[in-house]
Amino acid sequence: MSLQAVSQSVPPIDGIFRALADPTRRRVVERLNRSPASVSELAQPFDMALPSFVEHLKVLEGCGLVHSEKAGRVRTYRLSPEPLALAEIWLAEQRALWERRLDQFDAYVMALKEKEK
């Protein structure tokens, strides 16, 4: 049945939400929204070791929100065009609602089952 295909279409969204759950990464996205920037420009406002900062950039790139190009020794990051449609954000929220609901349902019926033994 095609239901399986529906479930499998969601993980990219999960990755984007995970990426944006971190304040540093959100600030990078906000910064890139103004213009493309090099790694050092992006890292400058943060009090963070460069390797750690680069990890954040990798997460953002891994989920498709940003992409980078290297020219000589400088790697420049920019936002990916149309990274995410609003409808997809909305759907991810609906999924979160139903997943939490199901988690609570699961826990509740287990307790109920125990009680009625």
Next chain:
Amino acid sequence: MSYPFKPDPRLDLTLERFLDAPRELLWRAWTTPEHVKQWFTPKPWIITDCEIDLRPGGLFRTRMQSPDGKEVNDRHCCYLEIVPNERLVWTDALLPGYRPSGEPFITAVIALTQEGKGTRYTATAIHRDEATRNNHEEMGFFDGWGTVADQLADYVKTI
């Protein structure tokens, strides 16, 4: 078991899970107000009131409240299909007695299939096309996700 609907991946969700409980128990947890109040709304929101008139055309009402009590979401839904221990279908597109509602948003299909001593549980949420704009109330449940999504939404608008 086949359903007379086709999920649209852009709009609809399907969650499936094996639950280690008999489906009669799951059915009761879905169709008894005292039980529904305990789990239906993602915490920290709570349900202060739940009414169930378990028959096609009957009322399924949940009154949800934010932790500070300032926001309330009182939803009156209508049961469409009731097959005890097997399938429960309700919608907010209709009010009790099948009267069309002003804010159609979702039809939910809960399917239970026995699997050994447990149950294969499948929940499908079928959403309206203009769902994006009709959903503000439910976004409020997710402080974390909501904040992220708001920021992302603002950001997408600026592209």
